[in-house]
Amino acid sequence: MAVDALDARILRLLLDQPRTSVREYARILGVARGTLQARLDRMERDGVITAAGPRISPVALGHPVLAFVRIEVTQGHLDDVGDALATVPEIIEAYSITGGGDLLTRVVARDNAHLEDIIQRLIQLPGVVRTRTEIALRERVAHRVLPLVEAVGRRAQESRPAPSGRA
Template sequence: MAVDALDTRILTLLLEQPRTSVREYARLLGVARGTLQARLDRMERDGVITGTGPSLSPAALGHPVLAFVHIEVTQGHLDEVGDALAAVPEIIEAFSITGGGDLLTRVAARDNGHLEDVIQQLINLPGVVRTRTEVALRERVAHRVLPLVASVAAGR
């Protein structure tokens, strides 16, 4: 799906002012409300916009320890292990990857002991061969997409 200049202006506003109404977005952009809504609907349908909910802090929810757990999986069991990961609430994200391991997960834990418990739970999943864990010390660049939207708007 091609994202044009108006789309990138819409996306920028959504990221910069997420609690603004559609009517106000339309006014700020100088377009009809119907035009804006049609663009939003298309970008949602095409998977450009994937959510509209609030962004939550695991640390503020009592899970300040962030770790990245690489999981090596027995051949042929990737889907099973991936499905099992969805049942572990401390797993925030999981990706199939290339390189050292088959899956990369982002895990939030209350403390190091809790992290160890989560890792033990992962190790005991059928199809998991081994894990390797890296604990994040400090966030250097928070999750963001606005610079990417700006680069798309600039044609880079």
């Protein structure tokens, strides 16, 4: 699904002002409310907009330790291990990957001892061969999408045909 310049403007506004009404977004953008709603519906249907809700901080929930745990899995057990990971509440993301390991997880914990308990639980899952853990020290770039949206919007704007020069 191609994102055009108006879509990019809508996405930027959603990121900048997530609690604004559709009517207000339409007013700010200078488009009809129906046009805006149709664009939002299409972008949701096409998977461009994947969530609408608050981002909740694991730190505020008492889990300030963040670690990335690579998991090596016995061949043929990737789906089983993935299903088992979904039962561990401290795993907030998991991806199958290439390179060193088969799965990469993002894990939060109350403290280092709690992290060790989580890792021990992971090691005991059927199909897990070994894990490798890296603890995050400080966030350097927070989760963001706005710079990407802006880059896509610029490319869409630049690729628009120039208006004809009739006199």
